[in-house]
Amino acid sequence: MNKMKATRRPRIGIYTMGLKHYWDQFPGLRERLTGYGSFIEEKVSQIADAEVFNYGLVDCEQEGRKAGEYFSANNVDLIFAHAGTYVTSASLLPVHQICRAQAVVLNLQPAARINYEKTTTGEWLAHCGACPVPEISNAFNRAGIRYRVVNGLLGLEKTPEISLTDEVTAGRKEAVRAWKEIEEWVMAASVKSGLANARFGFLGNTYSGMLDMYSDFTMFQGQTGAHIEVLEMCDLDRMLHEVTEQEVEEKKKEIADFFVISEDSQADPLAKKPTAEQLDWSARVAAAQERLVKEYDLDGLTYYYHGAPGGEYEKLQGGFIVGHSLLTAKGIPCAGEGDLKTCLAMKICDIVGKGGSFCEIVVTDYEDGTILLGHDGPFHLEIANGKPILRGMGLYHGKQGTGVSVEAKVRTGAITNLGTTQTIEGKLKFIITEAESTDGPVMAIGNTQTPVRFRKDPDSYMDEWFAEAPTHHFAMSTGHNAALFAKIADILNVPCVLL
Template sequence: MEVLKKLKPVKKVRIGLYSAGLHVYWEQFEGLKGCLLEYNLFLEKRMLEFGEVYNFGLVDTEDKGREAGGYFNKYNVDIVFSHAATYYTSACLLPLHQINKAPVIVLNLQPTPEMAYESTGTDRWLAQCVGCSIPEISNAFNRAGIKFRAINGLLGLDYTPKFAKADEMTSNRPEAIKAWSEIKEWCQAATVKRTLQYARFGFLGGYYSGMLDMYSDFTMLQAQTGIHIEILEMCDMDAYLQKVTEEEVKEKLGQIENFFEISGDSPSDPIAKRPTVEQLAWSAKVASAQEKMVLDRNLDCISYYYHGRDNYYESIQSGFIVGHSLLTAQGIACAGEGDIKTALAMKISDILDKGGSYCEIVAADFNRDTMILGHDGPFHFAISKGKPILRGMGVYHGKRGTGVSVEAKVQPGPVTTLGVTQTNDGKLKFNISEGEAIEAPILLNGNTSTHIRFADKPAEYMDKWFEEAPTHHLALSVGHNKNLFIKTAQLLNIPYGVF
């Protein structure tokens, strides 16, 4: 099965970088400055793998710090990496970060695991004592009210510079691998923040009446994440539907047949049948209209729900799930029942290239020590084991209408749940947990569902989960992504719970 192309690219993160030192050293120790700038260029080259890099070079005086702050403001960087190249005074750096407000990550990365003690002089030692200034700058940042994080370890060079006395090839050392993993994660988290600041979330229809956990203040959502929310009506959807051609329906049907398995009748659930030709054709037409709307309105995300009264709009929403699953696979996260907070969780997971499928608790399996998570759609192909199955539903349980639903299993292996809830003070909050998806029987009822084994047994897991005051929906992602989601929460200044 081919991968669906993203309809909108993720924004490239803008990475600020500089190396910190002390200007009085350069005349005292020949070759030191050149060596430290060589490290700086190595960092730039590696960081280019993660986004656009704006490298100021060396900050070694208070005036250079002020200049660098303006430089990073000019390029609107999302995150700044402060490389401790040698000892520096905190007065060099503090003005930089008072002028530029981007989150700062201090890099305390030694070039070599140990010095060549018998042959190292003061000049070479100064290229090693990179941790010396970290307590000093952490104290200055704290007193100035500037948040920072530090990454400690080895630089990860794949060669030894001429200036060196010891072996500096550390790219395979665990201390370097871990450090670069953290650098990448911070860049990915900053990518989420930048992408959300330019994102347009569509809210189509309304909330499912009575689901109080899902209701949110749109201004609050924009204030905390930067997203714009475009309020859409069913008549907007109908306008795009009227523009769909027979050729487009045929093309969309081909896409559906390529990406889904068309089921027979469910052997266990009498309301889950093989989709009729008419149901599939209608889903294809609606899916074409959904894509038109996304492209025309420049949307990054959709949350939707419509509760009709046996009218034409109800028939439109009956065809939503297939098209919204296709859109979700194309990077346009779609969440049903009007759950815009879960659409946000899905979008974050997708930006990080970890999937992000719409889920809730189905049940616990106390014999297998698993929680079963799933929903009737939309589904993200990135987490699927094989092709998702389409089933015709005689009734959408708890909702009006009939139509086609998605049934799928998640690929076995590590998974992470991300729930976005709202606290009693109006703040968003992330709920995060890691587990393992396992092979086990599921219901054949047109719903996605999969067994997930968490560190705690089901009852104990739910004890912890419910204490976090979650919403009843969440995004399911592939891989163990706890650290990524935590970094994203920290950059967005959103509190989080891990359980």
């Protein structure tokens, strides 16, 4: 489904480092190194539609200050410091003292092996990018500058004319691995920029008594940059009264395109074929939910409202799940029970194109060695294994009201769970787990359910998981994304643990 709202593009700074004294001593070296920098710029610009700001050469303290001011003026989210050749660390320190964006040093050697018989001093200097990295690391550490290093090969597809050796390394594993890391850093920067410009709606309240769900809005904005817009049910009710019949019919068509309408469940008497009235109501509420998102320019939505028995708002919240699933598939993740932290995890997964479906533990299957993970909605339709099913529910367990729920599983294969919890110090914390979803059996009860096999047996995994003090919800993404999520945690300065 098309995204309702574009996420702000990541802004990536790049500069190439070198020593000013070399340029007169070794003609052509300066141009050769800036050519490597231009190659990096071109490749980075193709990742996540990044905006790239290439300062060029930093070869002395004065250029370092100018580069720092340039990156600050362009509000970059990340700086790639390309280690072209040796440079004094004093030349680079001003860059990162002025602009505090995450620093990633790129130690990318142009050739897999120099031509030992023909290599001159100038030729060697074009390949000694690793030489200054220890000095840079020491200076950054002592100056309190957070940095990371990517080591590997540059990955050129053509050898420069000036070179005395073969520099075609695009297919080598060292280049492939390095560029995978670079891509992950750019994706991490896209999350940082996306969150810093995001607006999360908080509709209603948190489910009463779920102490792990409660979030400090100031803490949330302070650590992510995202704004929290507090919404009332009367805001949504106002949207409902503005919905046109044409909007309702369009929503009904959208629902028919993306869902299978169930028959009665043979197992659970609460799960029935949705009635025409239930489907009509879900379509009306979905149209109102989309209006709410547009009215308040939202990037995500956390919600919960139990409503007074028999009241209008109880009926309104009974129609939530279908519309919130549609919104989630359109890039506006919706998390139930007032779980703002898991809405954040879902948004992160969605920004990097990995889905992000709302989950908790459902039940353990000791025969299959899997844990069933899911919830009573919403669901990320873009990562479904086939068309999700709509079931009419006689009641929502643990909640008031009745309505239509989504039954689905995440497609079989590699998955990564991203849990977001909060520590005693008030810091957000990521819990990251790679696993495999299976095509095992699920219940026909109108809930999302995915059987997941972890790298350890269920009890051993749960021993480790529970010891990290998680919330009971998390986001399920497709693919093995632990390295990517760890970089996102790093660039957001959020502690993380990989299980």
